[in-house]
Amino acid sequence: MSLHWSQHLILAPVLLPLLCGTLLILLNESRHQLKFAINFASVLGLLTAAILLMAMTDSGYWQDGIGVYLAANWAAPFGIALVADRLAALMLLLTAVLAGCALLYSMLRWSRIGVHFHSLFQFLLMGINGTFLTHDLFNLFVFFEVMLAASYGLVLHGYNLNRIRAGMQFIAVNLVASLMFLIGIALIYATTGTLNMSDLAQRLADVGEADMVLLKVGAAVLGIAFLIKSAMWPLGFWLPTTYAAASPPVAAMFVLMTKVGTYVILRLWLLLFSGDDGAAAGFGANVLLWGGMATIAFGAVGMLASDKQGKLTGYAAIISSGTLLAVIGLGQQALVTAGLFYLLSSTLAMAAFMLLIELIERSRNPVEAMLALTMEAFEFEETPEQPVGVGMPAALAFLGLSFACCALVITGLPPLSGFIAKFSLFHSLLNGDGGNVAPSSLTLMVLMLLSGLAAIIALMRFGVRTFWASGAVNARLQITEVVPVGLLLLLSVVLTVQAEPIFAYLERISADLQRPELYPGRVLAEPVVPGVVDGGK
Amino acid sequence: MELTIAIAIGVLFGSGVWLILRPRSFQVLTGLLLMSYAVNLFIFIMGQLWVDMPPLTLDDGVPNPRDFADPLPQALVLTAIVIGFATTALYLVLMIGSRGVTGTDHVDGKETGQ
Numbered sequence: 001m002s003l004h005w006s007q008h009l010i011l012a013p014v015l016l017p018l019l020c021g022t023l024l025i026l027l028n029e030s031r032h033q034l035k036f037a038i039n040f041a042s043v044l045g046l047l048t049a050a051i052l053l054m055a056m057t058d059s060g061y062w063q064d065g066i067g068v069y070l071a072a073n074w075a076a077p078f079g080i081a082l083v084a085d086r087l088a089a090l091m092l093l094l095t096a097v098l099a100g101c102a103l104l105y106s107m108l109r110w111s112r113i114g115v116h117f118h119s120l121f122q123f124l125l126m127g128i129n130g131t132f133l134t135h136d137l138f139n140l141f142v143f144f145e146v147m148l149a150a151s152y153g154l155v156l157h158g159y160n161l162n163r164i165r166a167g168m169q170f171i172a173v174n175l176v177a178s179l180m181f182l183i184g185i186a187l188i189y190a191t192t193g194t195l196n197m198s199d200l201a202q203r204l205a206d207v208g209e210a211d212m213v214l215l216k217v218g219a220a221v222l223g224i225a226f227l228i229k230s231a232m233w234p235l236g237f238w239l240p241t242t243y244a245a246a247s248p249p250v251a252a253m254f255v256l257m258t259k260v261g262t263y264v265i266l267r268l269w270l271l272l273f274s275g276d277d278g279a280a281a282g283f284g285a286n287v288l289l290w291g292g293m294a295t296i297a298f299g300a301v302g303m304l305a306s307d308k309q310g311k312l313t314g315y316a317a318i319i320s321s322g323t324l325l326a327v328i329g330l331g332q333q334a335l336v337t338a339g340l341f342y343l344l345s346s347t348l349a350m351a352a353f354m355l356l357i358e359l360i361e362r363s364r365n366p367v368e369a370m371l372a373l374t375m376e377a378f379e380f381e382e383t384p385e386q387p388v389g390v391g392m393p394a395a396l397a398f399l400g401l402s403f404a405c406c407a408l409v410i411t412g413l414p415p416l417s418g419f420i421a422k423f424s425l426f427h428s429l430l431n432g433d434g435g436n437v438a439p440s441s442l443t444l445m446v447l448m449l450l451s452g453l454a455a456i457i458a459l460m461r462f463g464v465r466t467f468w469a470s471g472a473v474n475a476r477l478q479i480t481e482v483v484p485v486g487l488l489l490l491l492s493v494v495l496t497v498q499a500e501p502i503f504a505y506l507e508r509i510s511a512d513l514q515r516p517e518l519y520p521g522r523v524l525a526e527p528v529v530p531g532v533v534d535g536g537k
Numbered sequence: 538m539e540l541t542i543a544i545a546i547g548v549l550f551g552s553g554v555w556l557i558l559r560p561r562s563f564q565v566l567t568g569l570l571l572m573s574y575a576v577n578l579f580i581f582i583m584g585q586l587w588v589d590m591p592p593l594t595l596d597d598g599v600p601n602p603r604d605f606a607d608p609l610p611q612a613l614v615l616t617a618i619v620i621g622f623a624t625t626a627l628y629l630v631l632m633i634g635s636r637g638v639t640g641t642d643h644v645d646g647k648e649t650g651q
Contacts, residue, residue: 138613145620152627164635165646168562171628172644175569176557178624179576182617186576186583189610 003529006056010069010084012049013092013129014143016042021122029115036107039118043100046125050092057086058505064518065508068135068526075528076135077196083135083523086509087340091132091263094344097491098256098351099125101484105355106249108478113158113247120157124150124253131260135523137185137195137222140264144181148174151257154250155242166245173228173238181225187218198520201271216283219272223284229261230321233295239318240302244310248358251310252351258317259347262324266336270513274331288329289440295322296447300454309357312458313350316410319451320346326444327425334428336510341503342421345495349409349418352488356402359481360466363399395477398486400467405489407459412452417495422448424503542582549575560649562632562642569628573621580614 020042027035057065067084070076103111103121111117127147134140152174155167189195191211192203207215224235231239239258243251265288273283299319306312320342327339409418425448429441495502512518549571556568587606594600632642639646 138616142616142620145624149624149627152624152631156631159634159638161638161646164631164638167631168635168644168646171624171631172557172565172569175624175628176572178621179572182576182580185613186580186610189613190583 006052006061007067007069009049009052009056010067010082010133011071013046013053013133014082014126016045016049017122017126017129021119021126024119024122025116032112035118036103036111039121040100040103042122043096043103043125046092046129047096047100050089050096053084054086054089054093057084057089058508064522065512066519066522068523070526070528073528076523076526077194077199080139081135081196081198081523081526082133083519084133086505086512087263087267088132090340090344090505090509091259092129094347095125095128095132095256098252098347098488101351101355101488102249102252104480105252105484106247107480110158110247110249114156116153117157120150120153121253124154126150128256128260132263135197135519137188137197137200139195141178141181141185145178147257147260148178151250151254154253155246157250158247162245166242169238170242177225177228180221180228184218184220184222184225187214187221191215191218196523197268197271198523201516202520202524204272219283222268223265223287226261226264227291227325230258230265230325231261231295231318232291232322232325233298233318236295236298236318236321240306240311240314243314243317243354244308248355251313251354255313255317255347255350255354258321259324259343262321262328262343265325266328266513269328270331270336271516271519274514274516285329285331288325289444290326290329292322292324292326292329293444293447295319295325296451298322300447300451303451303458304454306458309361309462312462313353313357316353316455317350319455320350323425323448323451330429330441330444332428333507333510333514334431335425336513337503337506338421338424338428340506340509341417341495341499342425344502345409345417345421345492348488348491348495349406352402352485352492353406353410355481355485355488356399356406359477359485360399360403363396396467398477398482400463402485402489403463403467405492407456407463409492411455411459412448413456415496417492417499420496420499422452538586538588542578542586546575546578549578560643560645562635562644565644566625566629566632569625573617573625577614577618577621580610580617583610 020038024035024038027038029035053067056062057067061067065086068076069082069084071080071082073079099121106117124147127143127145127150130143131140131147134143152167152171155170156163185195188200191207191214192200194200194203204215228235228238230236243254246254269284269288273281273285296319299315299317299322302315302318303312306315323346324339324343327335327342405416408414408416412418412422426445429445430437553568553570553572553575556564556571559565559568590604590606592606592608592611594605635646636642641648643649
């Protein structure tokens with residue numbers, strides 16, 4: 001007897017990149033096109049798998065929309081269980097889309113500035129996908145390390161001084177975070193005797209008084225590891241430098257990696273600590289809420305202060321991370337729905353911005369750009385060199401338009417998806433708790449508005465200096481670089497136009513997350529395949 | 538026994554924390570190593586210490602768990618050692634690269650005051 005193919009599909013997002021990444025190591029570096037083709041085929045495969053999983057989790061194919069894969073046919077909680085639910089499927093889809101765009105962008109130039117870009121890219125995808133699917137804490141650690149090891153390589157891809165400096169800090173910080181992760185896991189296992197997330201959620205009720213203290217310490221240490229990844233203040237100082245130093249396609253993937261930390265917190269926190277009763281209920285909610293708000297403030301100030309474009313996006317990513325953390329800290333269902341929409345919209349826009357910034361940089365004449373800056377600083381009157389009425393080159397028009405779209409989404413101005421995300425966040429903040437607006441919700445709203453304002457000022461300044469300065473020269477853009485940016489922005493438009501069905505889907509996700517009792521029921525009851533274990537005898 | 542191990546872990550971890558706050562990259566690396574030793578020991582004894590007990594049995598029949606050590610922490614620590622070793626080795630390579638490119642072993646890639 002064997003499993004139906006659909007059951008094995010849960011493992012595909014992990015296995016496919018592993019196999020392709022290994023295959024790519026064996027191929028000679030000079031065969032760029034073949035390597036790119038394999039890599040891209042794998043990403044398309046991941047996209048297909050993600051769409052299939054999305055359809056299967058949402059169509060009632062699996063009971064409660066949760067598909068369980070028991071690795072090596074060991075029943076949970078003894079073996080490692082992989083779980084595909086609506087949230088995991090959504091994140092897999094987002095990963096595949098971003099990966100496809102980043103890869104296409106890197107085809108002509110960025111994948112060739114160093115060795116083993118394609119293998120590392122595939123291993124990064126394997127780690128990220130595994131993180132979304134696994135239902136076991138230690139397995140989560142392993143996938144995190146796969147993701148991080150690949151990301152260390154990718155930060156250093158195209159070895160130069162900036163990347164080495166950023167890489168030293170990035171790697172040291174993350175190694176310490178991994179140690180924290182292990183301490184947290186050890187403490188949780190010591191107090192509950194399990195690493196399976198569902199089993200853990202069930203056993204929380206039986207943990208004694210003395211052990212509960214240890215468990216909370218463990219959960220807090222574990223939380224620090226994830227909060228370092230999602231760059232909560234004061235744990236996120238590594239982020240802007242790293243993002244600014246990494247090559248653009250890598251930086252676009254890193255935007256997603258910040259969201260991985262947030263995803264794990266969303267999943268674990270809602271599963272373990274969101275209940276209304278029990279000794280552990282609501283543990284750490286205030287830390288997430290106020291920490292998230294501090295992160296928003298830090299990101300907003302950073303955006304205003306940053307002079308380099310790479311850092312600008314880094315701080316924008318910090319703002320978006322902070323918003324999500326604060327939303328998780330409040331934890332109401334409608335708010336989580338809006339937060340997920342915000343996650344989608346901000347990740348897409350930020351990734352597009354990462355790619356776009358490099359194109360903009362390239363289109364500027366470096367000497368003239370420097371002059372424009374100096375003139376601004378010393379308040380020289382600038383005489384226009386070109387007569388009025390010269391048409392704008394198409395490439396520059398594309399860059400300007402894309403920049404405007406990114407800025408609209410990041411700042412949350414109408415008419416694009418950023419506005420819908422912020423509007424729905426405000427709507428649920430105002431309507432939560434039966435019409436009484438808590439002071440913390442009010443503070444969050446004020447902070448979000450102020451951070452939006454800071455983002456507008458910072459992005460406007462950047463846009464004016466870039467597109468209205470005389471430094472802009474006619475850029476030569478490659479089609480493989482235009483398409484990914486266009487596609488990401490188009491998705492942002494789709495999010496806007498199709499907001500209603502997408503919101504309906506996200507509501508089902510957050511409804512699942514608000515019923516933590518759902519997962520133990522499905523995961524622990526999953527039967528093993530009979531007749532396999534004794535088959536050899 | 539518990540006290541000895543606890544003190545050992547504490548000393549290792551404390552030294553590690555002090556070292557990773559130092560400005561030289563080799564000190565940082567040594568600090569990371571010491572911290573990972575401490576964490577590995579910590580995983581190994583998680584829950585409790587078992588003295589003179591095997592983690593596995595080859596006997597048929599249902600064994601009494603009281604006579605055996607918990608095998609899971611031992612499996613976990615093995616994984617943690619391998620992963621920690623690999624990532625630290627990677628950091629070492631980067632450190633050598635940084636020394637070659639920048640000409641200094643300061644973690645910022647330049648001496649203070651320059």
